[in-house]
Amino acid sequence: MRNLDRAPVALLLLPHAKNKDRMRQHHAELERLIAAGKAFVVVTNASDGEESPEEKKAQALWFKKNLGPLMAVCRAFVVFEPSPDKRSILKQKAMKGAEAFPISIEIEPTLEDAIERAFLIMSVEHADDLRIPSE
Numbered sequence: 001m002r003n004l005d006r007a008p009v010a011l012l013l014l015p016h017a018k019n020k021d022r023m024r025q026h027h028a029e030l031e032r033l034i035a036a037g038k039a040f041v042v043v044t045n046a047s048d049g050e051e052s053p054e055e056k057k058a059q060a061l062w063f064k065k066n067l068g069p070l071m072a073v074c075r076a077f078v079v080f081e082p083s084p085d086k087r088s089i090l091k092q093k094a095m096k097g098a099e100a101f102p103i104s105i106e107i108e109p110t111l112e113d114a115i116e117r118a119f120l121i122m123s124v125e126h127a128d129d130l131r132i133p134s135e
Helices: 022-036 053-073 084-097 111-125
Strands: 009-011 040-045 074-080 104-108
Touching (some): 009 111, 022 040, 022 053, 040 111, 053 074, 104 111
Parallel strands (some): 074 104
């Protein structure tokens, strides 16, 4: 697995729903990444689907407030989910939500695949930086 220290890929794993402070922790980490001002891709696990109504509300409010700054630096979210059935559902949700959430959401079967996809996204974004200028 790649070393993610100082990489343009941020690994943000959602804690289990029993962790009552998980959304605050998740949002604080996203805010830290936004404040750094450098482009990144988030690699994360799929939600366990056990969000409370309060968590869903907090999530919606956070994204409403922070979507602009997040869009300025976050190139994509790459979610890993081992279950083919759950991946299919996640892909459908991502397609339906694309208009309201304009940051790309990619779905991969494993953490390793998700990290590789994230690095690919960042390498494509910076491809122009790697080209030798023509005269």
